[in-house]
Amino acid sequence: MNKSTNNVRKLALDLLIRIGDQGGYSHLLIDQILKNHDLDARDGALLTEIVYGTLQRKLTLEYDLTSFIQTKKKIDKWVQWLLILSFYQMKYLDKVPDHAIIHESVEIAKRKGHKGVANFVNGILRSAQRDGFPDYRAIKDPVERISIETSHPYWLVERWINQYGIDITEQMCETNISHKKMSVRVQPMRVTRDELIENLRMDGLEVSKSSVSSQGIVIEKGNILKHSSFQNALFTIQDESSMLVAELMDLSDGMDVLDPCSAPGGKATHIAEKMKNTGAVYAYDLHEKKVNLVKQKANTLGLSSIHADQSDARELRHKHSDASFDRILVDAPCSGLGVLRSKPDIKYNKNEQDMKNLSLIQLDILNHVQALLKKEGKLIYSTCTVDKQENEEVIKTFLKENQSFRVDPFFFDELPELLKHSVGISEFGVQIFPQDMNSDGFFITKLIKVS
Template identity: 75%
Template sequence: MNKPTNSVRKLALDLLVRIGDQGGYSHLLIDQILKKHHLDARDGALLTEIVYGTMQRKLTLEYDLTSFINTKKKMDNWVKWLVYLSFYQMKYLDKVPDHAIIHEAVEIAKYKGHKGIANFVNGILRAAQRNGLPDYQFINDPIERISIETSHPYWLVNRWVKQYGFDITEEMCQTNITHKKMSIRTQPLRITRDQLIEQFQKDGIKASASNFSQQGIVIEKGNVLKHKSFHEALFTIQDESSMLVAEMMELAGGMQVLDACSAPGGKATHIAEKMHDNGSVYAYDLHEKKAQLVNVKAKELGLTTIRATQSDARLLQEKHAEGTFDRILIDAPCSGLGVLRSKPDIKYNKSEEDIVKLSTIQLEILDHVKPLLKSDGKLIYSTCTVDKEENENVIKTFLENNRDVEVDPHFFEELPEQLKESMGQSPFGVQIFPQDINSDGFFITRLKRHS
């Protein structure tokens, strides 16, 4: 028997076990495997699709499996993942015929297990091929139906329905299992957005200007990571929601700016670019290695105003005097429930307890950092999550405890047109849902300190 040691599906199975059962980070592990095994573009794309797709649909595939086995039957975890990734290909990918998917799954089962396991896997997959996979419309509980159909944990769907209602939640969950277009941010001190789009078009990459950032470009088709402009650091990969943070900071050259939770540096470098690299950006992160990533990113982009060092944001009064900064950004540590399209494993690893703990930390950071803001200075609070407890409720509590701060009334006037009528708008800021602008879920607000 040929050993399928380095086959794409064998590598995908190994990755899924490491991510799904051992807590590895999907984006980091996939990157490592692509580099280690020197996969060509086609195999690399298939590996990425299978791993992300299977993780994204894990609860759906788990439910599908229960149609074909006795739920009390003991199965090794790797066997489950092998069935899941096979189901995923049969159900969602149309370029590979079912018989090829089944054949390779059986070969992997023989290699990793024994003939009995191979027969078991073969039986399940043949039955699925013959009978089809279940119809979720027959699930009576509407919360459970969304949970199974879109592979979001029941508690999370239930929580979002309570916070935002059924329709917004269903649309958000459906959006979270779709592909998202890549967006990038031009380095305007090196090239204009129009010049970069023109370069892309000449080289067969389809791109269009973002409506949410004067530096933003949405990639419609093509691989910009292989384009010369990427190696020349003419742009940064950044989601459009994330770009909106610096766009809403009312920045100008010569300002003193604090980025309290900075790594990996996308927002700090955007801030420096919008200030025309004139002024000072003090960037901090809890971890030394991550803080250094910010310095590396700044150097790549040719930005000299950023100074990134390690510190807990709750200790920054030890480093700076009161009233030092014109602008402060708190891109707070959060549950990450707005970025599930890019990091699907997050939704299976978070709990309601995590959200409560994070909201406490977020409030502590706000309370500690506020005195560093000048009178009439502005503080931007953002997260990449869609939970009221980490967003609206944190800001509401902070304002109740700090009467010298208010939500800047001009903030709402300056929002992009598409977000001015957003269902996520509240007196405390704007909640961007993934479906609003086909981007990551994000919360942004701008606070002003009275003189």
Template identity: 70%
Template sequence: MTKQPYNIRQIALELLIRIGDQGGYSHLVIDQQLKKHQLDARDGALLTEIVYGTMQRKLTLEYDLATFIKSKKKMDNWVKWLLYLSFYQMKYLDKVPDHAVIHQSVEIAKRKGHKGIASLVNGILRSAQRDGFPDYQAISDPARRISVETSHPLWLVRRWIKQYGVSITEEMCQTNITHKQVSLRIQPLKITREQLIERLEENQIKVHKSPFSEQGLVVEEGNVLKTELFKESLFTIQDESSMLVAEMMDLKEGQTVLDSCSAPGGKATHIAEKLKDNGKVYAYDLHAKKAALVEEKAEQLGLTSITAGQADARNLREKHEEETFDRILIDAPCSGLGVLRSKPDIKYNKTSEDVARLSTIQKEILSHIEPLLKKDGKLMYSTCTVDQEENEEIIKDFLVNHPHYQVDPSFLENLPEVLQNSPGKSEVGIQIFPQDINSDGFFMTRLIRNS
């Protein structure tokens, strides 16, 4: 049964409270509600748009609201969230007329609060409709302006400006509030890229080939998750930056590979596919339930070369002898600041202390695992973040303390052409920014063991 429009917004309000005030993970909470309420495609899309959009623009909407509130009277958080989601619809969604947004929001305020709150909500929304929203260009401090305009915490904007400059930071922040394209990786042991393109076109889905992976496709039109092709596990949803990791590991059939921080298994299964399922892939995760997800993913794709298990990456020398592996992947636990388009709540919950704590863990993992690599073996280090403390500085520190390692010269030479002149390219690896090819922010490098 299709819900009435105000009910979609009522659900959206409850979800925003759970995510914003109670610490729920946006992607999990939204998925649970879509299943619980059995919304049709149109209502589900609207709910997702309102919740993600409002979370993505929270600091901007907060700034907007401050311009319409004259008194210092305390406002309940749920009222703020109701106003934020209303502002979001009025500013960014063309298909919903302002009068409908105002009417539905006032109705919700009546039900959840009382007449006085409904009157307050009505007054603020009508003022916004009449006067319009503030001009952020009037903010003189560039960091403050970027923070407000793109809804990124000020500490983070200042940190990135210090690391990368104003131009790259602003472009990155602007990209982070846009919709991310969907990309997928074919299972090459089941189907070729050309065959999948043909079958997707039969389903009215338009794609183009990824420059990052011979297995990669980028969706231009259509929903691949609704196809039988997805149910048949002919492909895996994976971001292009993430695909590049296995592509750059210099994998060869018959090798023994360690994926030390594996869940949910996208890279482990990609490694197995690159090996043509002819080799051994040991995949570990700190949590047993997440390690089980890797096994499940391998089974879905029909891959038999993956052995998954629970383990702290800092204790893997208890499970394997030194110089066991031809290749090692450390897709290190990180702040996740490269995936803000998919998980907007991350940027409001992370602190500089979190980054420092994670960088310590990353160093410990690298130092513990490196003896497991064979001489002349190659170690891939990657993160889905864009912070130098978790990326370049980690590698520089590791190389100083482990002189028997060096950056593999052929790694930088063989990067895709689109990244060869990237501002994120350095002597220790490549920092992919979200704006580079409209993918996740990712860092990666490949080290070689000389002795």
């Protein structure tokens, strides 16, 4: 038995219990474990894969488990996590042989429980190895089938079908459990995109130009975080959908820009880069700790035009005069249902009331900051979610309540080619689905203040 991989699976089990049962955030806890344990690169990658993969497919794996437990047998939560993380490896990790997974899971069960638990785990896993897993096509209800097959809660699948139809919903759910390529944004005052691409290719990475941003690079193969360009802060990691926000802001050198919901600072730094570190970007966040993330990012990228401070976005008229900004970006707090590939635990922790509550906060922020925009200025609204109540409905209500604003008529012409005929376009903006660009789900619109 490999002691190292056994330790990885034990750590994975502990993490899943903390995330799944105690409400911990997956990305934060995984980072913490990787920093605190002396794991080599291979074990670190395996740990990340097992934890994210098991969370990503949790409902599918739980459904699988019910077909092997015939009685109403009550099993401890940790035993259930151990079984489904073992199922995940058996189903989706081709390089790990079943016998090794079974052996190590039984050893963990022995140490954490007792011989009876170990025998139970052994029996379930050997049955799964012998009989295989259920065929989801046998599920008659299409909502339940998509829910189980792609591990999205039933209510969420049903909600998306009501909003977008079954085909878009099924594609979205399938994309949410697929691998997403990393993308990065060059710091153009330090390196050109072509220079960095050439440098990366010379060092064996496979990369391509983003079709969304002139600063964007998509990493096809290789670990860019181990490359010297990362240590030298020649780029920052950013999803292509997120890059599109600043690209659509019509920025010019010397502008005054407000970013009232700024943390962790990806868009604020992109805005500053596009203005060549001229003008001023006022970046705020509700939490001091998060403001520090914006400051760190600006400092790392050498951007002195960013002024970061703590404030509620709905209190900024106490800090700034009306009609003082050329551009305002409201990257609103949202349910995060567009980033489920990066943060899979989100989909199990949300409910419909969350969307309603968030839409009220989003509208409050818009109604407050709109007065800070100059006449003929532009307000960009974005979220990393795919819910109409937080997106189109918020903008529809805002426009009804604020007659001096309208959707910028040139906005749709400025979209990248691959989005110009998207099914996500409405009169209120563009809904980017994860399957559209193999990126995060995002909503973006641009409003102009006409009077």
